Amino acid sequence: MPPIVRFAPSPTGRLHVGNVRTALFNWLFARRHGGSFVLRLDDTDRERSTETFAQAIQDDLRWLGMDWDRLERQSLRFAAYDGARDRLIAGRRLYPCYETPEELEFRRKRLLAQGRPPVYDRAALRLSDADRARLEAEGRKPHWRFMLEPGDVRWDDLARGAQHIDESSQSDPVLIRADGTYLYTLPSVVDDIDFNITHVIRGEDHVTNTGTQIQLFRALGAEPPVFAHLPLLLGADGRSLSKRLGSLSLADLRAQGIEPLAVWALLARLGTADPVEPVDSLQPLVDGVDFARVGRAPARFAEDELRTLSQRTVHGLPFAVARPRLDDAAASLGEAFWMAVRGNLAQVADAAGWVPVVQGPLQPMVEGPGFLAQAAEVLPPDPWGDATWKAWTAALAARSGRKGRALFHPLRLALTAREQGPEMARLLPLIGRDRVLARLRGETA
Numbered sequence: 001m002p003p004i005v006r007f008a009p010s011p012t013g014r015l016h017v018g019n020v021r022t023a024l025f026n027w028l029f030a031r032r033h034g035g036s037f038v039l040r041l042d043d044t045d046r047e048r049s050t051e052t053f054a055q056a057i058q059d060d061l062r063w064l065g066m067d068w069d070r071l072e073r074q075s076l077r078f079a080a081y082d083g084a085r086d087r088l089i090a091g092r093r094l095y096p097c098y099e100t101p102e103e104l105e106f107r108r109k110r111l112l113a114q115g116r117p118p119v120y121d122r123a124a125l126r127l128s129d130a131d132r133a134r135l136e137a138e139g140r141k142p143h144w145r146f147m148l149e150p151g152d153v154r155w156d157d158l159a160r161g162a163q164h165i166d167e168s169s170q171s172d173p174v175l176i177r178a179d180g181t182y183l184y185t186l187p188s189v190v191d192d193i194d195f196n197i198t199h200v201i202r203g204e205d206h207v208t209n210t211g212t213q214i215q216l217f218r219a220l221g222a223e224p225p226v227f228a229h230l231p232l233l234l235g236a237d238g239r240s241l242s243k244r245l246g247s248l249s250l251a252d253l254r255a256q257g258i259e260p261l262a263v264w265a266l267l268a269r270l271g272t273a274d275p276v277e278p279v280d281s282l283q284p285l286v287d288g289v290d291f292a293r294v295g296r297a298p299a300r301f302a303e304d305e306l307r308t309l310s311q312r313t314v315h316g317l318p319f320a321v322a323r324p325r326l327d328d329a330a331a332s333l334g335e336a337f338w339m340a341v342r343g344n345l346a347q348v349a350d351a352a353g354w355v356p357v358v359q360g361p362l363q364p365m366v367e368g369p370g371f372l373a374q375a376a377e378v379l380p381p382d383p384w385g386d387a388t389w390k391a392w393t394a395a396l397a398a399r400s401g402r403k404g405r406a407l408f409h410p411l412r413l414a415l416t417a418r419e420q421g422p423e424m425a426r427l428l429p430l431i432g433r434d435r436v437l438a439r440l441r442g443e444t445a
């Protein structure tokens with residue numbers, strides 16, 4: 001059966017590179033195995049989630065070139081969560097509790113003082129109907145706990161290997177707060193069941209919830225999915241990343257002109273057994289995705305590494321990939337122009353800077369006129385091609401007696417008005433004979 005995976009960010013900020021790494025592992029896994037990818041917006045927290053962030057997350061993922069087969073929003077699914085809640089209550093797996101945070105804290109401290117684990121004692125289960133009625137009459141609202149079954153919960157994690165959590169040492173988790181709002185666990189499991197998620201691929205921040213979630217899947221009559229928990233990505237300083245703090249956002253990288261393929265190449269390979277190297281399509285990353293090759297230590301994200309990789313990516317970027325991001329003038333010059341200039345660009349947008357060199361107008365930089373007049377005299381006739389530059393400079397060397405830098409540099413200055421740049425052999429036919437002649441005469445052309 002083809003896998004169905006999901007990426008489930010909360011729209012409480014812009015995506016950071018850590019979120020993106022988890023997103024792209026999901027996407028790569030789905031594409032590698034012919035499966036599908038669900039984007040699920042965890043927007044049940046109405047105070048912190050915003051529509052602007054929900055849109056921004058989609059924009060950021062689209063900028064990366066990531067598509068999704070299905071989009072879901074938790075805020076539209078409360079009926080499903082309420083249904084699951086009612087089934088759990090009917091099955092006596094969800095029970096109301098009335099303790100205040102202060103009472104719980106007091107009990108926790110007392111247990112610790114006695115040298116016992118601070119596990120919730122299920123006192124609420126011993127309340128009679130009359131006790132509950134009295135508490136409610138006092139104005140107390142219940143929060144709801146999920147009754148864990150004792151013993152080990154085991155799963156084979158695709159990234160971490162065999163795992164187990166002893167649920168006897170855990171407090172029954174609260175699934176619904178006293179104000180009636182759901183914590184993360186129940187909506188997430190209900191969605192995973194309803195969307196037939198086969199593989200939950202996410203950050204290690206969720207490992208500790210997994211035992212409870214597996215029990216919840218079973219309590220709701222479903223088989224748990226396969227899990228893969230990947231190490232969290234850290235900042236270069238070793239600090240954790242957070243959407244709410246705005247750390248290392250994809251939006252910033254985009255504004256800096258970072259190449260999306262470089263983001264993929266770095267995040268898919270960082271901290272794995274495979275070398276980080278530029279790619280010119282997603283295919284090698286799709287083919288190579290393998291959670292067993294991801295190291296167990298948290299990887300650190302270094303922006304300068306990304307910048308270097310981004311430049312190397314641009315240098316090898318096929319025209320078809322670059323074209324949609326070129327301005328009209330650069331795009332209209334076609335593949336030959338792109339192939340000539342790409343090796344000299346820090347980012348795709350910089351191609352625009354080379355358009356006047358090819359198309360004019362350009363004020364040439366000319367040294368004394370004698371040499372350039374000789375150059376004009378031996379300029380080969382049309383048609384021009386890849387070999388023209390070599391033929392021309394050979395003839396000019398013979399004519400002028402110059403060689404090396406003294407031969408080539410004045411030509412580059414006259415024809416491009418720059419000290420450095422793309423190979424002249426490639427630029428020359430793009431500039432064209434008439435414009436070359438004018439520039440050799442020192443005219444703006």
Ligand SMILES: Nc1ncnc2c1ncn2[C@@H]1O[C@H](COP(=O)(O)OP(=O)(O)OP(=O)(O)O)[C@@H](O)[C@H]1O
Binds near residue numbers: 233
């Ligand atoms: N540093 C990280 N490295 C890798 N994955 C991460 C990292 N931080 C979060 N994730 C993953 O991103 C997905 C979305 O999580 P979530 O929306 O809670 O992100 P968050 O950055 O932790 O959010 P917030 O800062 O708003 O709490 C989850 O699968 C989570 O495991």
